[in-house]
Structures are given as structure tokens and as C-alpha cells.
Amino acid sequence: MNIQNVRTIVLVGLLTVSPGLATASEATDDVLYRTSFEDEKVATFHELQDGAVRIQATGTAAISSKFARRGNQCLHLLGDENNSITFELPDKMRAIKGIVFHAERWTVKEPFTFRVEAQQAGVWREVAQLDNVISVGARFLSHIQLPISGDGEVEAIRFQVTAAPQSGVLIDDLSFHASAPQQPTSVPSVVMPTEPLELVSNQPLFISGTQETHTFRIPSIVTATNGDLIAMCDARRQGSADLVHQRTIDIVVRRSVDNGETWTPMKMVNPRTDGGCSDPSLVVDEVTGDIFCFYNYMNSDKSSKEYRFIVQKSSDHGKTWGTPVDFTDQVAGPELRHAFKFITSGRGIQTREGVLIHNYVRVGKGVTLFGSRDHGATWEAMGEVTPGDESKVVQLPDDSLMVNSRISPGKRFVHRSSDGGKTWESVADFNLPDPRCNACIIQYTAKRDGYAKDRLIFCNAASISGRKNLAVRISYDSGHIWSAGKVIDSGPSAYSAITILKDGSIGVLYEPGHNEIRFVRFTLAALTGEKLHKPYVSSPKTHQ
The missing domain is CATH 2.120.10.10 (Neuraminidase)
Known part of the structure; x- marks a missing residue:
């Protein structure tokens, strides 16, 4: 199915908590929220409601049945300028200290940026810039585990991507946690070589x-x-x-x-x-x-x-x-x-x-x-x-x-x-x-x-x-x-x-x-x- 040609609709009840999705590296007793995008209709969306959690998409987001880390479906945040999906958290989830998910970059085509942000006291701040971390290729090779610093409550979590048309990023097995991950993902700060080499x-x-x-x-x-x-x-x-x-x-x-x-x-x-x-x-x-x-x-x-x-x-x-x-x-x-x-x-x-x-x-x-x-x-x-x-x-x-x-x-x-x-x-x-x-x-x-x-x-x-x-x-x-x-x-x-x-x-x-x-x-x-x-x-x- 060509996702770009699907009519934008509103889906209800997308996200569910399923304890069976926990991996060996995740704590199972601190999960505030978890989804594997399995139970809803395959389509693009602008807004979803899962109980007290409201999910909003800017640009083009979709539930895809073509790819999944496990199960049959995942979230596809498609390529566009500053495309984003925001999870608005209810009071009972605002003590979030960790984010865990699996991801896959769609193609090697440029441009590609991907960052995770948290809203605290009405202000958005960067949790991690993952441009150089998310891998291209099948099987959702990138297992992302991010701590959220600071003492303030987290009002919302946002994923933001810039990518070539029809590309973007795939996300599956997403969970929010009350504690920081024990093995956080290393996010590099890379400096490119610039000094010329003298040649013989x-x-x-x-x-x-x-x-x-x-x-x-x-x-x-x-x-x-x-x-x-x-x-x-x-x-x-x-x-x-x-x-x-x-x-x-x-x-x-x-x-x-x-x-x-x-x-x-x-x-x-x-x-x-x-x-x-x-x-x-x-x-x-x-x-x-x-x-x-x-x-x-x-x-x-x-x-x-x-x-x-x-x-x-x-x-x-x-x-x-x-x-x-x-x-x-x-x-x-x-x-x-x-x-x-x-x-x-x-x-x-x-x-x-x-x-x-x-x-x-x-x-x-x-x-x-x-x-x-x-x-x-x-x-x-x-x-x-x-x-x-x-x-x-x-x-x-x-x-x-x-x-x-x-x-x-x-x-x-x-x-x-x-x-x-x-x-x-x-x-x-x-x-x-x-x-x-x-x-x-x-x-x-x-x-x-x-x-x-x-x-x-x-x-x-x-x-x-x-x-x-x-x-x-x-x-x-x-x-x-x-x-x-x-x-x-x-x-x-x-x-x-x-x-x-x-x-x-x-x-x-x-x-x-x-x-x-x-x-x-x-x-x-x-x-x-x-x-x-x-x-x-x-x-x-x-x-x-």
C-alpha cells in the first residue's frame, strides 16, 4: 500500500500496555507505558487517543504492517521537514526517567536527522540527537535506551525527524520508565577531520x-x-x-x-x-x-x-x-x-x-x-x-x-x-x-x-x-x-x-x-x- 495516498483519519485505542514485551535489558516493575503498535488498523494518522495518553503527529505518521521488530506492525514516521510525533503524558506518567525503543532508519538517502525531546515546565529540551546512532537495515538493529535528566515532571515526549521523501524512521517496542536505563545508549559527539595531509x-x-x-x-x-x-x-x-x-x-x-x-x-x-x-x-x-x-x-x-x-x-x-x-x-x-x-x-x-x-x-x-x-x-x-x-x-x-x-x-x-x-x-x-x-x-x-x-x-x-x-x-x-x-x-x-x-x-x-x-x-x-x-x-x- 502506498502510504502517501491513504486518507488521513483518526484512530482510537492504538496503544496498550503489554508486559510480555519487556526485554532482558529493561526493568519490568517500573514501566509507565508500553506499546508495540499491534492492535490497530494500518493507516496514516494525525491524532490518536489511548486512554489518558494523547498522541499527535505533525506531518505524516502511519501504522505499518510491512515491517515490525516482532509481531506484525510498527510506527513509521515518514520523511518530511521536521516531521514529529508527540506523546502527551497524564499526571500519573510524568515521573518518567527513561525511554526505551527499537528503531530502524529507512534508507541511506540524505538528509536524515532524528532527535528525542522532553517537555518540562512548558519548555522543550533535547534528550538525545540520534542522527548517527539509528542504523539502516532490516531487523530494527538500533536498541535505544535514553535517560531523562532533571527534577521537573515530564509533560510530553516528542520524536522529530527530517528525512528524504518516502523514507524516515521505523519505531517499535516503545516504553517509558520510572527509572533511568542501566545501560544507556552512547550518543557520540563526532568531529570530522579537516586538517590537510601533506602528500609526497x-x-x-x-x-x-x-x-x-x-x-x-x-x-x-x-x-x-x-x-x-x-x-x-x-x-x-x-x-x-x-x-x-x-x-x-x-x-x-x-x-x-x-x-x-x-x-x-x-x-x-x-x-x-x-x-x-x-x-x-x-x-x-x-x-x-x-x-x-x-x-x-x-x-x-x-x-x-x-x-x-x-x-x-x-x-x-x-x-x-x-x-x-x-x-x-x-x-x-x-x-x-x-x-x-x-x-x-x-x-x-x-x-x-x-x-x-x-x-x-x-x-x-x-x-x-x-x-x-x-x-x-x-x-x-x-x-x-x-x-x-x-x-x-x-x-x-x-x-x-x-x-x-x-x-x-x-x-x-x-x-x-x-x-x-x-x-x-x-x-x-x-x-x-x-x-x-x-x-x-x-x-x-x-x-x-x-x-x-x-x-x-x-x-x-x-x-x-x-x-x-x-x-x-x-x-x-x-x-x-x-x-x-x-x-x-x-x-x-x-x-x-x-x-x-x-x-x-x-x-x-x-x-x-x-x-x-x-x-x-x-x-x-x-x-x-x-x-x-x-x-x-x-x-x-x-x-x-
Whole structure:
């Protein structure tokens, strides 16, 4: 049903108290008010009355039967300028000290603001600004628990949203409490990087509209064991669309033997086929020197939506590439044959034990790690993390694993495992504001390798209002605290990939919009003012 075309009506008796809705994190003896929006007719409304509680909507609000956290219905506060819903509280509810609900942002489209306000002594004041907290995606991932401060009685509670048309926010399992929540939601105050980063070099490598290619997209870059740089991307021959919409995409490569000063002419990696390839990613085996190039493949039958996973190996530092191998069935069972899945572009890792690890996305379901324990002879699934989308894996100095993933505007999601990926601890990281875009992360130095500090470097489009402001941050404590960051490009900036060069400088291959793919190089001194006290070497592998 198109909610915008439904006639505005008045509904009575919408909200009911149902003790069975309490979750483990909520107290059950202090509930003043609770609703799951289950018992009333699906429609838009301007005013509702539930006993002594009066609910008023400004703009467009609706009860939706299309979505629900549990049950069959939820509240949909649709996109509009300063759209709001107000709960006017009777005297017996005015001792409210806490608000609990589950929420879901409708789409990634901008603009989006969402705040909760309380009216005390006739004055509205902000309880929380949740723009960067509410996640996009099904299953109402955002569990919001807010304390209300102050001694005065609360006369009303208001949710206010600004969003794109036909979008907005979904709310379910709402409750008001007489006590503050024991685990309040962390509401970040994020400062975007603004200080420019001094670059050693800055040059385009792939320019859209040249070399029989409409658009170059999706960068990937690594440093071979001999120090050569291998830079890859999609050559989208006839348009800018993704592989699922067009099958005229090739994987192309350029190489540099002088730290990115000059580059070889562009060459194709994949052989000509009856389909298309996309989203290159690279993994270097530091033990054998082999480089593995992964990408997604779809045949030319537009009615087919099956993604196949392909790997090609180079044993000469990226000069030539071997026969493509379809390894899909090794890492994804038959139940995933027609699932929307794809290998994350960019790069994977090799652990200190010699295991090669990468990941693929199960759209809407999470991330599957896969890898090889025999230097690429065979591949296997190694575990799952959720929630997540395009992700990067790193091994930290204490040998634990981290998966850093795009998830929704305003934050990244970080998963950590100290048992080799058997179990994970997952948290949203609001210190890495993100517009829901593929990013890159790499372990640069570790004290266990003889360096003065552990250094983790992260690069992304540091913005929550569009893909722009490419910035680099550093962490000295395995990603718990990040620096303020410095800006590579304040303009349009999308996907990025990072590598450490043989001289210890840092290279980033990124998309400044869709007009080209650009390579930049900078030093640790430019980022932090520090210098390495010994020559750079990649982390040694204990596997022989």
C-alpha cells in the first residue's frame, strides 16, 4: 500500500500496555507505558487517543504492517521537514526517567536527522540527537535506551525527524520508565577531520572515458614481496552500473617498480569471457611471494543473478596472471547458490601463522570470512560476523582478529575475536564516521616486531552526509582510540585501498568521485610527526 495516498483519519485505542514485551535489558516493575503498535488498523494518522495518553503527529505518521521488530506492525514516521510525533503524558506518567525503543532508519538517502525531546515546565529540551546512532537495515538493529535528566515532571515526549521523501524512521517496542536505563545508549559527539595531509605524490592512474572504458571504479592495491606496487580496478566498459546490472566489466591492472613514481600501461587480468567481472581484491602471500586476485563473476545471461567467486594467481609479482579458478563451492554451500553475495573489494591479509584470510558479503545477512591454510591450493569458509557489509580484516599485534565493516551512515561496526574467529565481540564505532562506504585498514607497525609503537591506520570517506572528505587516522591501541585524522581529499571521495610501500611510506588508491581512480603517497611524519627508528619491513610470518 502506498502510504502517501491513504486518507488521513483518526484512530482510537492504538496503544496498550503489554508486559510480555519487556526485554532482558529493561526493568519490568517500573514501566509507565508500553506499546508495540499491534492492535490497530494500518493507516496514516494525525491524532490518536489511548486512554489518558494523547498522541499527535505533525506531518505524516502511519501504522505499518510491512515491517515490525516482532509481531506484525510498527510506527513509521515518514520523511518530511521536521516531521514529529508527540506523546502527551497524564499526571500519573510524568515521573518518567527513561525511554526505551527499537528503531530502524529507512534508507541511506540524505538528509536524515532524528532527535528525542522532553517537555518540562512548558519548555522543550533535547534528550538525545540520534542522527548517527539509528542504523539502516532490516531487523530494527538500533536498541535505544535514553535517560531523562532533571527534577521537573515530564509533560510530553516528542520524536522529530527530517528525512528524504518516502523514507524516515521505523519505531517499535516503545516504553517509558520510572527509572533511568542501566545501560544507556552512547550518543557520540563526532568531529570530522579537516586538517590537510601533506602528500609526497598525487596522480590519476585510471581516467574514466579513456581506454574504451566508460567508468573506472573499485580500487585495490598491494605491495609485492619485491616492493612492486600492484594497482587494480573495474574497467566498466559501457556504463557506471554495478555487475548485477551490466556484464561488460573487466579487471585491469597497472604496476610500479619505483614506489609509485611511474606506472606500466594498463592490462587486463581476466581473460575475455561471455560475462563480466568486478570488485578486485588482492592478498599477498609473504611466504611464497604469490599474489592472489579475487573478483566476482556473472555470466552474460541477464536473467541470472548468481555471483561466482574467481581467483587468479601471480607468481611473478603481478606481471602475469594464471588461469581463473572458480572456488565458490569451496566457501559457500549450495543454499547460497542464488543468494546475493559478493567478495569484498580491496585486500585481504596473511596472518603471522601464514593463513590467508579474506571475506565475502551476504547482503542483508552479514559477512563470511574465508581463507586458505595451504598457500592458496584450497579455500574454506572460516566463520561469520554480523551485522556487516563490505569489510576489512586485520590481525592485531596480540594475534587477535578485527573485522571493520561499513554498516550505516554515522558509524562503522567493529568485530573482534581472540580465539581465531570462533567467537566475536561486536560494537558500533562512532569514532569512525562513515557514509556507508567501503573503507580500508592496515596494521602498519607492531612493538613485537621491534618498532616503538603499535600503529593501525584507517582510511575512509569521513562524512555522514555523502561520500566525501577522504581522511586517514591512526590508532596506537588496536583501534580503541583514533586520532583526529588528516584529510587527503575534501571533495567527492568514495572507495579507497591502502598499502605500505617498501620505503615505509603509505599509499592510498581511491575514487575522487567516478571520474578517475587516483594514487597518493604520504609519510608517517606527515600524518603524525613521527619517524620510524628502523627501516620498514612487513610483519614476519612464523609459518614455514
